[in-house]
Amino acid sequence: xxxxxxxNQVLRQALWIVFLAxxxxxxxxxxxxxxxxxxxxxxxxxxxxxxxxxxxxxxxEDAPVINLSESMTAFNSGQAIFLDARKQADYEAGHIxxxxxxxxxxxxxxxxxxxDKLPKDALIITYCGGDECELSLFLARNLKTEGYANVxxxxxxxEEWVEGKLPISTGENP
Amino acid sequence: xxxxLKSKYLAFLFRLILGCFFVYASFDKIAHPAxxxxxxxxxxxxxxxxxxxxxxxxxxxxxxxxxxxxLGLFVESASLLxxxxxxxxxxxxxxxxxRGLDISCGxxxxxxxxxxxxxxxIIRDLIMLMLVVQVYYGYGGFGSVEKLLGRRxx
Numbered sequence: 003x004x005x006x007x008x009x010n011q012v013l014r015q016a017l018w019i020v021f022l023a024x025x026x027x028x029x030x031x032x033x034x035x036x037x038x039x040x041x042x043x044x045x046x047x048x049x050x051x052x053x054x055x056x057x058x059x060x061x062x063e064d065a066p067v068i069n070l071s072e073s074m075t076a077f078n079s080g081q082a083i084f085l086d087a088r089k090q091a092d093y094e095a096g097h098i099x100x101x102x103x104x105x106x107x108x109x110x111x112x113x114x115x116x117x118d119k120l121p122k123d124a125l126i127i128t129y130c131g132g133d134e135c136e137l138s139l140f141l142a143r144n145l146k147t148e149g150y151a152n153v154x155x156x157x158x159x160x161e162e163w164v165e166g167k168l169p170i171s172t173g174e175n176p
Numbered sequence: 177x178x179x180x181l182k183s184k185y186l187a188f189l190f191r192l193i194l195g196c197f198f199v200y201a202s203f204d205k206i207a208h209p210a211x212x213x214x215x216x217x218x219x220x221x222x223x224x225x226x227x228x229x230x231x232x233x234x235x236x237x238x239x240x241x242x243x244x245x246x247l248g249l250f251v252e253s254a255s256l257l258x259x260x261x262x263x264x265x266x267x268x269x270x271x272x273x274x275r276g277l278d279i280s281c282g283x284x285x286x287x288x289x290x291x292x293x294x295x296x297x298i299i300r301d302l303i304m305l306m307l308v309v310q311v312y313y314g315y316g317g318f319g320s321v322e323k324l325l326g327r328r329x330x
Contacts (some may be wrong), residue, residue: 006250015253019244023236031209031232038209042228044217055219127290133203 046134055157056136065142065153068127070166073156076127077168083120085139085145087130088160097160098129098170106137107129109144125152132161178311187314190307191245197304198242198258201284205235208286215282220275221268237261246312248320252312259308262301269298 006017031037047055053067068076076082077098084101086093093103102119104112120126126145132139135157142153156162164170180186205212211259213231216222222230237257244254265283272279272293291297317323 012252012256015250016257019240019250019253019257020237023240024233026240027233027236030236036208038213038228038232040229040232041225042213042217044213044227046226058271132310 016116023097026043033113042074053157054134055155056134058136059155059157064139065128065146065155068156070156070162072159073127073129073158073163074166074168075088076125076154082125082127084156085116085120085126085128085141087128087141088135088158092131092160094173096164096172098163099171101129104141105140109141113144113148120150123151125154126150127156129156129159129163130162132157132159135159167168178195181302181313183314184316184318187311187316188319190311191248191251191319192254193310194304194307195242195245198238199246199262200242202239203241204285205231206239211286212282215280215286218279219268219272220277234261248317248322251315251322255258255308255312259312260303262305262308263306266298266301266305269293269301273298273329284304289301298303 028040031040044057046057047059047061049055049061049067050071051061051067053069055067058069077084077100084098086097086101086103087106088103089105090103091108093101093105097103102116104116128138128141128145130141137157138157138159142155145153209228209232212235213228216227216231217224238261239259241254241261244250245258246322269281273295277293279293280287281293281297283291283297
């Protein structure tokens, strides 16, 4: 005959399971080689320029950041190449006018498709959805690895560009 | 219907299914805490100071509850916890889908190319929640370590 534990007993045992899990997790995290800090720095960074960057942005090491008005200036000069780091469907739904695209998560497949249109010394401005989107940051890092010297990140991205009612286009080709 | 809810054979089967799911789900997260923390962050669901702690502890709760279900130890408590976790997952996933976040689920893998959060993910969790309810009510010590050990005068 099986005697079901009372709900109180069930709760108490559940707390024990959680307690054991917490102890095991903390011990394992502290002795393992790739353990992480228990208080991670996940808050978005506000840079000295006022631009809000994702927490993983490293000032001084990552590509410089530009705001909306600097992006506009670069856009109007016609000298900059905007590179959209979002996936194809988002790009086709709407992108900064003239921007090329290279979806970060498919970088190995998509970079060769745009490589010829990206001179190594050109000013390349990466962007993605906006707000705290990090695709533009990682795309900029990949481009740096590929040898691009003049990459900038526009974290305001698509969201700010649309809010600013600036030129956009839709569809596959820029 | 009531018979199904009380069936010890079904409870045994569901225990094994759920247990394997949760043990399997915990492995990759335990192996890659930093990647998992990033996925938790992407949900924008927790206060930023709680993200790493959550990412470190959650997979261990999954692992222990999964093991408890497979072995047949403290089954009611483990299923209660798993039900609670599934509830949290369903709320977090739903809020991600409703807000239109394009993020990795982080359900079984921490790789960035893994499964995306979509309604299917939520339906899978709802189905698991139903299995948990059956295990909670249907478990009667059948096929368990508890029975082998003679604990609780099974």
